[in-house]
Amino acid sequence: MTNVLVCVKRVPDSSSEVVLTDDGQSVDGRYAGFTMSAHEECAVEIAAQVTSGGDEATVLTLGDADAVEQLRASLAVGCTAATHVVADPQRFGPADVAREIAVVVRDHEAQGRSHDLVLLGNDAADSGDFQVGIRLAYELGRPVVNGVNTVTVADGVVTATGSGPDGHETYRVPLPAVVTILEGGVQPRYPTVPGRMKAKKVPIEERTPAAEPTGPKRVRLLLPPPAPSNVEILGTGPEAAPAVVDVLEKLGVLAR
């Protein structure tokens, strides 16, 4: 029996142009839309796999009312319950978020729903703080495995693997534990139509934050200056091939 909690964050889709809000405090997602980070999509997939035997996989987010979209998306691909801490995420720094997640874990535990495995992304796609999972582990007094991409659970032990500086690394840690996920070890599934229908019916636990946030240490966001283009166009279509090979010769990358 493994009861998993997976934490996802609603973030602006940054695969096209990034625009800032007028106050320079956040990325404006109104035009590009919103998503969750790639690492978290994989964490959700792992949560679904680990609990596929019928155990509970709860997805949690701290975000504004619209973040329910990311909860439903996770429910559609295998999560079975959802918790929404309704709050403006811009006012919460990484330590605040970790503390709020810890409160949810403890409350659920008091209700008899202990999340023995908590999964997070290694870093959020917008703020990229690289720390919520680690701070959460200290809040809960649990071990944390960071930046792995496969996770299996057997006999109360989580086995996690990822790539390290000297090769492929394996961790084996008794539950309860916190694990942060990097993309690459699993392929997130696509939602099926029945999956989506089921997701719509799952009741979402709504909560207010347990404490006043201390806030991020942000002064403001800026956009890097656009780099001037100095591209040399070598030609159009296959006729450009000789010019390309001239460049390869010039750069000395053509083996002779």
Place this chain on the structure above:
Amino acid sequence: MILVLVETDASGAIEVSREALTFARSLGDAGGGIPVDAVVVGDVADALRDQLATYGVRTVHRVTGDAFTSYAGAAWAAAVQEARRQAGSVVVMAAGTPRGNEVIAHVAAREGVAMAANVLSFGGLAPFVVTRQVVGGAALEEMRLDERPAVFTVAGHAVEAQPAPARADAALVDCAPAVSESDLVARVVSTEEPEPDLSGSLRSARVVIGAGRGAGSADGFKDLLELTDLLGGSLGVSRVVTSLGWRPHHEQVGQTGSRISPDLYIPCGISGAIQHWAGCSSAKSILAINTDAEAPMVTKATYAVIGDLHEVVPAINEEIRRRQG
């Protein structure tokens, strides 16, 4: 005092750690000559100590002991904290590698202070304001680090690694932290040698051929693989290619893939989204092949060919074969 966690490999301090030392020195200079110390987990060979001396390191805190025979993030953090106590540091930093970000986050959580990941530069010292990369490099954040210790990591290639104008002592001191049982629960239990020819060779390749959605399908890589072969390079792909299952993830270049720094990168049918750019921006030259002259990869490239990769790449292959006789 400024303390830098230095990561090492067989050749000494890794490049990004030397960059972090260079960053630390300029911070120390701005503060009126604050010395820089290094903390190293594992043995410190003479060559490494000499290298750290050339980077202006005053004291090297050498961490050894049973707790450090295999990696555990919490144990490394305990070592950094002990070295900080020995040195009396008010700044604790590392390179923004996976290990660096992890250990520094542990340190920040244990000290109860904020942490800034992937810092590019610092502004004022009082208050201490740093600028760091967010949104995979698409935006910057100015952040205030007013607690002590100020704890942060330095983004790769934010500064160039440069030895100090004058050598320092790099005096060796032993650092024996008290590591609790709980700090060792999450530790690496086994490490397998990387399979040859995977992302290792991608990261060190002199030439990388890139392939994106423009490849069209899993069958669209024949000419690209032939070009890779002709140039003795490696194939790197965009996330679209790995998510569609056309190629394995270990070939992915970008924020959530490998960071490459070849002499030449030849991205074919890749738009150049910021998350992809994050992985290839340190290429010396870029030769983009794309049907769209306005694609960011084309405007940021050194050279470009506008056209269908399925026509351009075979023509290049043929021209190479022709010249090689």
